[in-house]
Amino acid sequence: MSKGIPIKDALKLWEEKTNKVAVESEDIGLQIQWPPIEKMDNTLSTLIECRKLSLSTNMIEKISGISGMKNLRILSLARNSIKNLQGIEVLSDTLEELWISYNLIEKLKPIDQMKVLKIFYVSNNSIKDWIEFNRMGQAPNLVEISFIGNPLCDTMDEGTFRAEAIKKLQNLKKFDGEPVIRGV
Structure with a gap:
């Protein structure tokens, strides 16, 4: 098995490919690296101008190294091996979109601390109880969620689950790609 590529080396390859300087860039895509990125580290905190970062389709297990990313608005960590959201709270004042579908997440704490989060894609993870689901209701600006494919969805038929989720x-405004229409 190959050893993962460090963020520093992945950024260097990205710079060579795009002819851009990472520390000056607003949109950085390090998805589908080979060998894959296995660890987020403090190199990410040097990307102060970055507004959108994609680390999707790698082998990352833990969120870390992002505390210096003060301008980050969109973070994509889909298709990794992330088990929980610990570490994301350092972006509670800036992060507007978190794409973290197709991981191994069971617990949603600290999603309730995310003050400006509007969009949360957490489909196809391992969330199996309403206690965790309800944490999303504590994020004050959350208006769009993708949740399909979590074990909790299989506890009742699709229509009943959707109605219960929307009530909570x-x-x-949007749930699993469909607009939310509430009774008057």
Whole structure:
């Protein structure tokens, strides 16, 4: 098995491919690296101008090294091996979109601390109880969620689950790709 590529080396390859300077760039894509990125590290905190970062389709297990990313608005960590959201709270004042589908997430704490998060794609993970689901209702600006493919969805038929989910998340405008229409 090959050893993962460090963020520093992945950024160097990205710079060569795009002819851009990473520390000056607003949109950086390090998805589908080979060998894959296995660890987020403090090199990411040097990317102060970055507004959108994609680390999707790698082998990352833990969120870390992002505390210096003060301008980050969109973070894509889909298709990794992430088990929980610990570490994301350092972006609670800036992160507007978190794409973290197709991981191994069971617990959603600290999603409730995300003050400006609007879009949360967490489909196809391992969330199996309403206690964790309800944490999303504590994120004050969350209006769009993709949740399909979690074990909790299989506890009742699709229509009943959707109705229950929408009832629990009062600010929701879009759920699993469909607009939320509330009774008058």
